[in-house]
Amino acid sequence: MRRLGKWSILLIAVMFLVSACSSESKSTVKPLDKDEKAVVKVMYWDEQTFFQQYGNLFSSKFPNVEIQVVSMMSLNGQNEDREKAFDDLVEKEKPDVMMLDTSQYEKLAADNKLVELESLLEDEDFLGGDILPAVIDMLKEKGSGKLYGLSPTFYSQALFYNKDLFDKYTIDYPTDKMSWEDVLSLAKRFPTSGSEDERIYGFSATYSNAYSIGNAIGSTLGLSFTDTDGKQLTYNTDSWKKTFQIAVDAMKSDTLYTSDPKGMMGTSYDDYLKSDLFTMGRAAMTLNGSYAIDSMKQAKDALKDYKPFNLGIVTVPVDPSNPDVSTSFGVYNIFAINAQSPNISAAMELVKYINGDETAKLQSRSQRYGDLSMRTKYIKDADGVSLKPFYTLKPKPDVIERYRNIPSAFYQSFSELANTELMKVVEDKQSLDEALKTINEKGQLELDKARLAEKEEKEKEKAEEGKEAAK
Numbered sequence: 001m002r003r004l005g006k007w008s009i010l011l012i013a014v015m016f017l018v019s020a021c022s023s024e025s026k027s028t029v030k031p032l033d034k035d036e037k038a039v040v041k042v043m044y045w046d047e048q049t050f051f052q053q054y055g056n057l058f059s060s061k062f063p064n065v066e067i068q069v070v071s072m073m074s075l076n077g078q079n080e081d082r083e084k085a086f087d088d089l090v091e092k093e094k095p096d097v098m099m100l101d102t103s104q105y106e107k108l109a110a111d112n113k114l115v116e117l118e119s120l121l122e123d124e125d126f127l128g129g130d131i132l133p134a135v136i137d138m139l140k141e142k143g144s145g146k147l148y149g150l151s152p153t154f155y156s157q158a159l160f161y162n163k164d165l166f167d168k169y170t171i172d173y174p175t176d177k178m179s180w181e182d183v184l185s186l187a188k189r190f191p192t193s194g195s196e197d198e199r200i201y202g203f204s205a206t207y208s209n210a211y212s213i214g215n216a217i218g219s220t221l222g223l224s225f226t227d228t229d230g231k232q233l234t235y236n237t238d239s240w241k242k243t244f245q246i247a248v249d250a251m252k253s254d255t256l257y258t259s260d261p262k263g264m265m266g267t268s269y270d271d272y273l274k275s276d277l278f279t280m281g282r283a284a285m286t287l288n289g290s291y292a293i294d295s296m297k298q299a300k301d302a303l304k305d306y307k308p309f310n311l312g313i314v315t316v317p318v319d320p321s322n323p324d325v326s327t328s329f330g331v332y333n334i335f336a337i338n339a340q341s342p343n344i345s346a347a348m349e350l351v352k353y354i355n356g357d358e359t360a361k362l363q364s365r366s367q368r369y370g371d372l373s374m375r376t377k378y379i380k381d382a383d384g385v386s387l388k389p390f391y392t393l394k395p396k397p398d399v400i401e402r403y404r405n406i407p408s409a410f411y412q413s414f415s416e417l418a419n420t421e422l423m424k425v426v427e428d429k430q431s432l433d434e435a436l437k438t439i440n441e442k443g444q445l446e447l448d449k450a451r452l453a454e455k456e457e458k459e460k461e462k463a464e465e466g467k468e469a470a471k
Helices: 002-026 047-061 082-093 102-110 133-142 163-168 180-187 210-220 238-253 269-274 291-302 344-354 357-363 409-426 432-470
Strands: 038-044 065-071 097-100 153-155 158-162 203-205 256-258 285-288 311-314 334-337 371-373
Touching (some): 038 082, 038 344, 047 065, 047 344, 047 357, 065 344, 097 102, 097 344, 102 133, 102 334, 158 163, 163 311, 180 238, 210 238, 210 409, 238 256, 238 409, 269 291, 285 291, 344 357, 409 432
Parallel strands (some): 038 065, 038 097, 203 256, 203 285
Antiparallel strands (some): 097 334, 153 371, 158 311
């Protein structure tokens, strides 16, 4: 009994020590006192924009905290070397707080270079209430189950429709969670007659050709154009055949308006607004972000001949086998804390402020430009139209990981090849089977060629670095 008592005492002592260590680790990052002096270096687009959006008001709350902004402007124009340029900037400037895109966030989290945030916030009500769970879920998914950053906004798309046009032609309104086939079938019910300058279209797409339309549908269905290693193309499959058949049929129906992104370069803002057929009331449906609502308001104010119409919004097209998820949901401006930061307490206060309720309320009064607040109580109806379709669906984990090692030089040449072959199908000059066979075979050659060129370029850079080091 005495021996058992000794072991019990020892066990209690161990448990006490573990508890103490745990409590000590939690209290390592203490809340910042308002009178405490600190310096926080934050990496953002540029200094002026940061202070306009966040810095000035944060400084009024913590006047003794000096904010230094590391501009990311030097990363603009960096294509192949952007990732290296970003790493070099972080290494040189050693920011306490970093604004990251999804891939940067995922990489730094995996490399243990970010501070885990959830344990630091668990004693607060910061993550509860009105925060959209999908945002936190996506950030955790990218952080292998842990939360290493916060984003004040998210981006999503919805299906917009012109109620007046649907009423005019006695066609049922679109509904939530329709498939692409359902949406395009609705589009085909609208007339295709009339002059090019006056006729209406059933669907107006930002996609410019049959290949991009097919890829959009394939993305919704969760299809990948390569194998799991990203080395072999997989377009010549039954799934892709069915997908591109939908795209080809839509092109043949003449009810789909496809825009040319290069066509409006150098034109006036009025001409830009007029080029959006949905905004101008000449398309029954379109797929877009919330910024389309702002475009409609701007057109109403800027164009004398603009005719307003009744707007409806439903969710984006979905995969019928997985109807509760969306592939158009994204989180981009993620604020995270550098694990090497000597100022974690002050950095934490800044991250909390950027993502806090007060900031969300202030930001909700300005234009959206496609981003919506992660605090859903600040997502207001647009002229009586609910914006819930933008965040009703759950985000679908992307398959972009396998595409990261595909050279960017591959995409342009391949997309031209793919669209050329698909347009031959639209024009009845070849079968879809023939097109997909050619796309897969010639595309594979393009991919192999791009990989070889990338490998040679990296070997050349490594050799040059070796020469520099030898000097």
